[in-house]
Amino acid sequence: xxxxxxxxxxxxxxxxxxxxxxxxxxxxxxxxxxxxxxxxxxxxxxxxxxxxxxxxxxxxxxxxxxxxxxxxxxxxxxxxxxxxxxxxxxxxxxxxxxxxxxxxxxxxxxxxxxxxxxxxxxxxxxxxxxxxxxxxxxxxxxxxxxxxxxxxxxxxxxxxxxxxxxxxxxxxxxxxxxxxxxxxxxxxxxxxxxx
Numbered sequence: 001x002x003x004x005x006x007x008x009x010x011x012x013x014x015x016x017x018x019x020x021x022x023x024x025x026x027x028x029x030x031x032x033x034x035x036x037x038x039x040x041x042x043x044x045x046x047x048x049x050x051x052x053x054x055x056x057x058x059x060x061x062x063x064x065x066x067x068x069x070x071x072x073x074x075x076x077x078x079x080x081x082x083x084x085x086x087x088x089x090x091x092x093x094x095x096x097x098x099x100x101x102x103x104x105x106x107x108x109x110x111x112x113x114x115x116x117x118x119x120x121x122x123x124x125x126x127x128x129x130x131x132x133x134x135x136x137x138x139x140x141x142x143x144x145x146x147x148x149x150x151x152x153x154x155x156x157x158x159x160x161x162x163x164x165x166x167x168x169x170x171x172x173x174x175x176x177x178x179x180x181x182x183x184x185x186x187x188x189x190x191x192x193x194x195x
Contacts, residue, residue: 071111075154076097080159082110083151084149086149087148088147089146092126096113097151098112098130103144114130126144127142127143128145
């Protein structure tokens with residue numbers, strides 16, 4: 001009987017120490033896997049939002065503009081970004097903030113409609129009187145348009161990000177950062193085995 005009891009497997013601190021060591025070695029790999037999952041999730045969300053924006057922009061004639069002057073302060077101060085939608089002149093209303101080209105130079109101006117009239121003999125055209133919210137007087141010219149970009153949403157400060165992201169240096173940096181993040185996230189983890 002004595003020989004049977006001594007032949008039973010012996011469990012002791014060595015077995016537990018080996019288990020704890022394996023779990024400690026696995027912990028950094030688990031953290032790396034979680035970080036990679038997070039990076040892939042963020043990149044996936046950015047991709048989804050980008051695709052949705054491209055589809056919406058094409059379907060609903062949307063684009064982004066940046067305010068580089070303070071004429072629309074305080075509503076949309078310098079450095080604001082806004083989403084605009086191309087609409088027919090017949091859809092415009094007094095109080096809308098619109099982007100239209102200046103008659104003499106073609107440079108776009110974004111101000112609020114304070115008066116509007118149908119152009120005689122041309123029912124699709126509107127004669128717009130515009131005024132910047134920060135200006136004391138209306139614009140000195142009348143804008144005759146068949147359509148305009150109407151502001152549908154705006155946010156202060158985001159315009160500088162839009163301008164900055166369009167510079168060649170920023171575009172290269174963003175492309176490299178995204179490529180490196182994707183490569184890191186997809187790189188296979190090193191498998192550790194116990195000897």
